[in-house]
Amino acid sequence: MIVIPLIKGLWNTLRRLVFGPTFTVQYPNRKHWFLFKKEERKEIPERARWRIALQRHEDGRERCVACMLCSAACPSEAIYIEGAVNDLEKPISHGERFSRVWNWDMGRCIFCGFCAEACPEEAIVMTDDYELGRYTRDELLIYKADLLVPAGTPPRRVWLGFYRVLPPTVPVTKPLGVHVRHERYLKRENTTLYKPFYDRAKRVHQFLLEKGEDR
Amino acid sequence: MNIPPEVLNWIWLVVKVLIVLIVVMVGFVMNMVWAERKVSAFIQQRRGPNRLGPMGLIQVVADILKMAFKEEVIPTEADRLVHFLAPSLIFTMAITALAVIPYDPWFYITDVDFGVLFVVAAAGMGAYAIMLAGWGTGSKYPLLGGTRSAAQMISYEIPMLLAMMSVAVMAGSLSLQEIVKAQSRLWFCLTQFPAFLVYTIAMFAETNRLPFDMPEAEAEIATGYMAEFSSLRWGWFYAGEYANMVVASFVMTSLFLGGWQGPFASGWWWFLVKAAAVLFFMLWVRWTFPRVRYDQLMALGWKILIPVAIVNLLVTASLKVFL
Numbered sequence: 001m002i003v004i005p006l007i008k009g010l011w012n013t014l015r016r017l018v019f020g021p022t023f024t025v026q027y028p029n030r031k032h033w034f035l036f037k038k039e040e041r042k043e044i045p046e047r048a049r050w051r052i053a054l055q056r057h058e059d060g061r062e063r064c065v066a067c068m069l070c071s072a073a074c075p076s077e078a079i080y081i082e083g084a085v086n087d088l089e090k091p092i093s094h095g096e097r098f099s100r101v102w103n104w105d106m107g108r109c110i111f112c113g114f115c116a117e118a119c120p121e122e123a124i125v126m127t128d129d130y131e132l133g134r135y136t137r138d139e140l141l142i143y144k145a146d147l148l149v150p151a152g153t154p155p156r157r158v159w160l161g162f163y164r165v166l167p168p169t170v171p172v173t174k175p176l177g178v179h180v181r182h183e184r185y186l187k188r189e190n191t192t193l194y195k196p197f198y199d200r201a202k203r204v205h206q207f208l209l210e211k212g213e214d215r
Numbered sequence: 216m217n218i219p220p221e222v223l224n225w226i227w228l229v230v231k232v233l234i235v236l237i238v239v240m241v242g243f244v245m246n247m248v249w250a251e252r253k254v255s256a257f258i259q260q261r262r263g264p265n266r267l268g269p270m271g272l273i274q275v276v277a278d279i280l281k282m283a284f285k286e287e288v289i290p291t292e293a294d295r296l297v298h299f300l301a302p303s304l305i306f307t308m309a310i311t312a313l314a315v316i317p318y319d320p321w322f323y324i325t326d327v328d329f330g331v332l333f334v335v336a337a338a339g340m341g342a343y344a345i346m347l348a349g350w351g352t353g354s355k356y357p358l359l360g361g362t363r364s365a366a367q368m369i370s371y372e373i374p375m376l377l378a379m380m381s382v383a384v385m386a387g388s389l390s391l392q393e394i395v396k397a398q399s400r401l402w403f404c405l406t407q408f409p410a411f412l413v414y415t416i417a418m419f420a421e422t423n424r425l426p427f428d429m430p431e432a433e434a435e436i437a438t439g440y441m442a443e444f445s446s447l448r449w450g451w452f453y454a455g456e457y458a459n460m461v462v463a464s465f466v467m468t469s470l471f472l473g474g475w476q477g478p479f480a481s482g483w484w485w486f487l488v489k490a491a492a493v494l495f496f497m498l499w500v501r502w503t504f505p506r507v508r509y510d511q512l513m514a515l516g517w518k519i520l521i522p523v524a525i526v527n528l529l530v531t532a533s534l535k536v537f538l
Contacts, residue, residue: 006504009503009504010499010500010503012503013258013499013502013503014499016257016258016259016260017254017257017258017499020257020258020260021260022256022257022260022261022262023260024261024262
């Protein structure tokens, strides 16, 4: 009988009409209003590499010490940094120097994550903020004020093929000496830093120890 | 003020016509476009239009505006008069049938003694519109669509009319209001079940809906008779299709589903609810079944529906006479 498959087909479509889930994600957020379904964002994986952010220590000071490693590592020269020496009374970062200018050219950035990888202070992290469209090219140049996270933001871990533990933050009253910083750096557990950077840090440490310079 | 009752009658008639037109045009035809898109979306587990207005209801207005601003293309081979007349004729004939539909015991435009025949005649004129559209564009695919439409209309109006006749025999009248009143105890979809089935199937063929949308089969003849129409003329065909569906559902409601009579609180609201249910069924079927082959369509019409309808009519008439 032909009727039974017809009824089966009708039931099949009715089932999907009434109970069937819709899979389309309603991405651009809109206000909840009468009869509107609340629209949602897509779940972003934790290891997503989108807009970069500059982190802070727990005491609110900047992690960036203007070492320029990120700028050097950047394949597309998207990062421009001008460093300056910290004021001892009111230090901005934990190191000797801090970044006076920190520009990120989003138009050049290829979101490879090498800067976050290279950063010895875990200052640069890549976030899941993927809404990066701008109306003009000028707006693609992002300045430091827009990259710095607000004080008190919980630290975001760096994920890039492996997992690294954030370095311990030592509350200090004055900027640490270079070799102290390197020492701390070398003592760090679970370090899987890029080998040349590690070797260079080790050499600098040896050199400073031989020179006997301490502050 | 001493207005003669004839004038008052005329004014009331015009008001009734306006009410029916507005309700059918805005309430049914426009929302049917929306409902079709929404139902198809839900059946296919999509979301459908949801950007414009609550649940995308204003999408139809945007569609109409878009159509109005589109360029009007008339083929050089076209018979310009026919090309101009066809889109208006299909919609006009669809809404003509609304004149005899009983919406309520007190609210109807006219109640003529040949209401069923009037509805069938209007639907037949709608077929002429499609044939004219196919002929008037002077193009091959529309012509194929038009001829298909002619053959389909002839094949399916016979069983449809036979099914209506058996209902009329049951009610003892051709007036739709009388037929509705005759269903006060039991609806004709139960007592006249074969006629109900025949009418349901013929209804899809009559309104050119899937699974019987031969005249506009997109995959075979590139939307058939509508192929050479653009802008608002195409829009009239689009609206005419839905107006035909609305009329078919109204007729079905009156003939088989008890019209304005409900289990309780009879009134026009029952009529609208039933018509909406029938319309939903039409959408549901459209998005469930694929198009049948042309010879299958003809075989179904001539070899199954017409014999079933004739036998049903004979049995009904015999029972009516001898019991």
